[in-house]
Amino acid sequence: MKIRRIRPGDGKRLAELLYSSVHRLCAEAYTPEELEAWAPENMDPRKLSRSLLMNAAWVMEDMGRPVGFICIERDGYINRLFTHPDNVCSGVATALLNTALDWAKKRGLKRIFLSSSRVGYGFYLKNGFHVCGVERVERRGVVFENKVMERFI
Numbered sequence: 001m002k003i004r005r006i007r008p009g010d011g012k013r014l015a016e017l018l019y020s021s022v023h024r025l026c027a028e029a030y031t032p033e034e035l036e037a038w039a040p041e042n043m044d045p046r047k048l049s050r051s052l053l054m055n056a057a058w059v060m061e062d063m064g065r066p067v068g069f070i071c072i073e074r075d076g077y078i079n080r081l082f083t084h085p086d087n088v089c090s091g092v093a094t095a096l097l098n099t100a101l102d103w104a105k106k107r108g109l110k111r112i113f114l115s116s117s118r119v120g121y122g123f124y125l126k127n128g129f130h131v132c133g134v135e136r137v138e139r140r141g142v143v144f145e146n147k148v149m150e151r152f153i
Contacts, residue, residue: 001060001061001062001067001092001095002060002061003058003059003060003061003095003096003099004058004059004061005056005057005058005059006049006052006053006057006058006059006069006071008049008053009049010049010052010059010066011045011046011048011049011052012045013065013066014045014048014049014052014059014066014069015043015044015045015048017066017067017068017069017082017084018039018043018048018080018082019039019040019041019043020084020085021039021082021083021084021085022035022038022039022082023035023039024085025083025085025088025119026038026117026118026119029117029118029119030118033142034142034144036140037139037140037141037142037144038139038142038144040140051071052069052071052080055071055072055073055074055079056071056072056073056074056100056103057069057070057071057072057080058070058096058099058100060092060095060096062087066084067083067084067086067087067090067092068081068082068083068084068087068092068093068096069081069082069096070082070096070097070099070100072100072103072104072112074107075109076104076109076111076112076113077112077113077114078097078100078112078113078114079114081093081096081097081100081114081120083096093123094127097127100112101153104153105153109153110152110153111150111151111152111153112150112151112153113132113148113149113150113151114129114148114149114150115135115137115146115147115148115149116129116146116147116148116149117144117146121147121149124149124151125149127151128151129149129150129151130149130150130151131147131148131149132148132149132150133147133148134146134147134148135147135148
């Protein structure tokens with residue numbers, strides 16, 4: 001497996017990965033309406049690609065197939081970290097998180113932060129994050145309550 005920067009042509013495959021990750025890994029924690037609001041079936045891969053390319057973003061591939069991706073903004077906000085359902089607990093998310101941490105350290109950031117779903121919460125706790133707040137986010141008319149988490153580096 002290798003990690004590389006995201007490129008403009010990655011949008012379609014990353015949209016498929018994001019959809020699969022949300023709908024398979026989060027199905028027990030969220031309603032069908034919440035899952036569709038979070039990751040709609042008709043997600044625009046060009047819009048996702050543009051959003052990722054505006055920030056620092058990496059994809060991990062296994063034999064050319066994306067198995068996870070992460071995106072971190074200039075201020076240290078991790079706005080996406082997704083793993084393919086077939087690659088959960090295989091070190092993909094941790095390796096991607098470490099890549100983003102290294103990037104943040106090289107830029108002199110002292111803190112990274114994120115808004116965690118119910119499903120990601122335990123992963124972030126295990127990786128040194130702590131809760132510093134709660135945030136309500138609206139996606140396509142559905143309101144989610146996420147934990148705001150941070151880690152000092």
